Amino acid sequence: MDKEFNPALQFDAFTAGIEDGGLRSSSSITIIVCYILANCQQKITAQNIIDALVTGKIANYFEVSNAISKMIKKGHIIENEDGTLSITADCRFLVDIVENDLPLTIREKSIEMVCKLAEVEINKKENKVSIDKTENGYKVTLHVSDVDSDFMVLTLNVPTEAQAVVIKEKFQQKPTEVYKNLMNSIFN
Numbered sequence: 001m002d003k004e005f006n007p008a009l010q011f012d013a014f015t016a017g018i019e020d021g022g023l024r025s026s027s028s029i030t031i032i033v034c035y036i037l038a039n040c041q042q043k044i045t046a047q048n049i050i051d052a053l054v055t056g057k058i059a060n061y062f063e064v065s066n067a068i069s070k071m072i073k074k075g076h077i078i079e080n081e082d083g084t085l086s087i088t089a090d091c092r093f094l095v096d097i098v099e100n101d102l103p104l105t106i107r108e109k110s111i112e113m114v115c116k117l118a119e120v121e122i123n124k125k126e127n128k129v130s131i132d133k134t135e136n137g138y139k140v141t142l143h144v145s146d147v148d149s150d151f152m153v154l155t156l157n158v159p160t161e162a163q164a165v166v167i168k169e170k171f172q173q174k175p176t177e178v179y180k181n182l183m184n185s186i187f188n
Contacts, residue, residue: 023059023106030067031098032059036110037077037087038095042118045083052113058106120173127175129168131161138164142171144179152179 023029036049046068053059071077071091078086087095099107128143137159144152158164171178 029059029063031102032110033067034091034095035099036114037085038092039111040115042115043084044118048114048117052117056109056113123175124172131164140164140167144175
């Protein structure tokens with residue numbers, strides 16, 4: 001009997017940490033990695049994909065890491081000098097053929113999570129935050145940057161380190177929102 005390729009029926013992947021409906025086959029995990037690279041418009045690192053699929057309980061950490069590593073070695077995806085990944089024609093061809101074998105909810109959730117994580121990573125690189133201990137608590141300095149220069153620097157004083165860390169994390173998620181809200185407050 002010929003074996004027909006159907007990633008949904010080949011449960012050969014580790015399933016620790018994934019939810020019902022998550023990916024349970026190595027081939028499905030390979031396909032979702034290619035699908036993400038083909039459909040997300042942002043620069044994405046291997047770590048972005050791993051974090052998104054693990055955080056979303058879509059696939060096991062080791063399975064995702066292994067799939068990415070194998071595809072890089074085989075030349076199906078390229079790791080650029082800046083650590084981002086690029087899709088090759090082979091990977092795009094695979095996506096075109098079998099993307100519909102993956103559940104729509106998994107495809108949508110994967111893209112959404114990877115894009116959010118990639119955006120936060122870019123924000124962290126481009127918009128620096130420093131936390132300094134002072135006599136009265138902590139000083140949090142937020143930098144909204146454009147290329148090589150700051151166009152806004154905001155310093156806040158807070159009583160606890162926990163508050164400083166929350167401010168840092170919230171700022172790095174959406175620095176442009178902080179900037180827009182501040183400008184709107186000043187000019188409205």
